[in-house]
Amino acid sequence: MKKMVQFGVIARNFSNSSAMQSAIKNITVIGGGLMGSGIAQVSAQAGQNVTLVDLSPEVLAKSQKSIGANLGRVAKKVYKDKPQEGEKFVAESMARIKTSTDPAAAAKSADLVVEAIVENMGVKHKLFQQLDAVAPEHTIFASNTSSLSINEICSVVKRKDRFGGLHFFNPVPVMRLLEVVRGAETSDATYKTMMEWGKAVGKTCITCKDTPGFVVNRLLVPYICEAIRLYERGDASARDIDTAMKLGAGYPMGPLELADYVGLDTNKFILDGWHNKYPDQPLFKPIPLLNKLVSEGKLGVKAGEGFYKYEKK
Numbered sequence: 001m002k003k004m005v006q007f008g009v010i011a012r013n014f015s016n017s018s019a020m021q022s023a024i025k026n027i028t029v030i031g032g033g034l035m036g037s038g039i040a041q042v043s044a045q046a047g048q049n050v051t052l053v054d055l056s057p058e059v060l061a062k063s064q065k066s067i068g069a070n071l072g073r074v075a076k077k078v079y080k081d082k083p084q085e086g087e088k089f090v091a092e093s094m095a096r097i098k099t100s101t102d103p104a105a106a107a108k109s110a111d112l113v114v115e116a117i118v119e120n121m122g123v124k125h126k127l128f129q130q131l132d133a134v135a136p137e138h139t140i141f142a143s144n145t146s147s148l149s150i151n152e153i154c155s156v157v158k159r160k161d162r163f164g165g166l167h168f169f170n171p172v173p174v175m176r177l178l179e180v181v182r183g184a185e186t187s188d189a190t191y192k193t194m195m196e197w198g199k200a201v202g203k204t205c206i207t208c209k210d211t212p213g214f215v216v217n218r219l220l221v222p223y224i225c226e227a228i229r230l231y232e233r234g235d236a237s238a239r240d241i242d243t244a245m246k247l248g249a250g251y252p253m254g255p256l257e258l259a260d261y262v263g264l265d266t267n268k269f270i271l272d273g274w275h276n277k278y279p280d281q282p283l284f285k286p287i288p289l290l291n292k293l294v295s296e297g298k299l300g301v302k303a304g305e306g307f308y309k310y311e312k313k
């Protein structure tokens with residue numbers, strides 16, 4: 001039953017994307033990690049020309065490998081009785097993805113730039129300033145930030161009317177939602193193009209103002225943090241907390257599994273950012289156990305250990 005549901009989701013995302021049209025044809029995704037590789041994949045499988053950028057050639061090689069494997073999963077489902085068409089789909093989608101280690105050069109041919117680099121305001125500012133100087137007039141900039149303010153990120157660019165938030169969820173090829181975030185100066189035309197593009201890549205779009213965490217993370221991050229605090233106090237084991245929320249509340253993953261999946265560093269970036277901004281909000285208080293795990297390099301699934309141990313990929 002579970003497999004049937006997942007199959008339906010991936011197949012529906014794919015067929016939506018094939019049917020929809022978007023004004024955006026060339027997209028540059030900056031950051032080839034967990035999120036950037038997923039955003040590149042869904043864009044390429046929807047027929048867009050993608051340039052995936054990372055400072056690290058090793059990350060780009062790893063991303064291409066994982067995109068190839070994930071496209072293979074999609075092909076197996078969508079073309080289950082037509083393996084040759086499945087192979088063609090994978091080859092054509094892969095051929096639409098170029099890679100680069102030069103963000104500025106890659107932005108020159110983009111209709112849309114989606115930024116998915118580290119969750120750090122200073123680093124994002126530096127990148128967007130650089131891109132704003134070279135990207136064509138019409139190019140829309142978007143950030144996939146989990147928790148930072150879109151208005152603050154876009155404060156360094158001139159094209160504030162052509163800037164917004166496009167917040168995807170992990171794993172991008174599977175999760176159906178896209179939060180489309182309007183900044184104070186995002187124009188109606190930019191908002192409309194972002195909504196159409198989101199549908200074209202197979203997502204269900206919701207709209208949110210530029211408020212901390214938008215909708216999902218404003219609810220999800222405090223929940224994850226409360227679970228870490230519960231575990232830190234020794235009120236229940238990690239396994240029991242996760243089992244409780246899966247079997248008692250119907251979540252697909254428990255909160256500590258989800259924290260490991262998202263990345264404990266990302267969880268910490270979000271919490272620290274909100275704590276600095278809202279020091280009196282008890283939900284955003286730093287968590288010593290989370291800080292300890294991050295300082296030990298136990299960042300979750302991607303590092304091979306977080307609250308649990310994982311086979312390193």
Ligand SMILES: CC(=O)CC(=O)SCCNC(=O)CCNC(=O)[C@H](O)C(C)(C)COP(=O)(O)OP(=O)(O)OC[C@H]1O[C@@H](n2cnc3c(N)ncnc32)[C@H](O)[C@@H]1OP(=O)(O)O
Pocket residue numbers: 002003006007070073077145146168169170171172173174175216217220252253258262266
């Ligand atoms: C921090 C932020 O800013 C925002 C966020 O992203 S918050 C995090 C949001 N994400 C979540 O809450 C995820 C919650 N977890 C889930 O939905 C599910 O556990 C899950 C989809 C991740 C995995 O589902 P599962 O049934 O436990 O595992 P699994 O059987 O391996 O995967 C289900 C299907 O999805 C596919 N899949 C899983 N991960 C995938 C990936 N990374 N790429 C492509 N396909 C993937 C699998 O191929 C599988 O397909 P089949 O059934 O055909 O084999």
Ligand SMILES: NC(=O)C1=CN([C@@H]2O[C@H](COP(=O)(O)OP(=O)(O)OC[C@H]3O[C@@H](n4cnc5c(N)ncnc54)[C@H](O)[C@@H]3O)[C@@H](O)[C@H]2O)C=CC1
Pocket residue numbers: 030031032033034035036053054055056059103115116117118119120123127144145146147167168169170261262263266
């Ligand atoms: N991890 C998650 O579940 C989610 C994360 N996000 C957000 O997406 C963004 C990226 O997160 P992840 O993919 O998890 O991080 P990640 O650490 O997996 O990937 C980030 C990549 O960006 C690259 N990078 C850093 N600075 C760069 C620069 N100046 N130019 C080009 N590449 C650069 C790094 O080399 C790294 O490969 C963050 O803003 C995060 O908050 C949003 C939704 C979910």
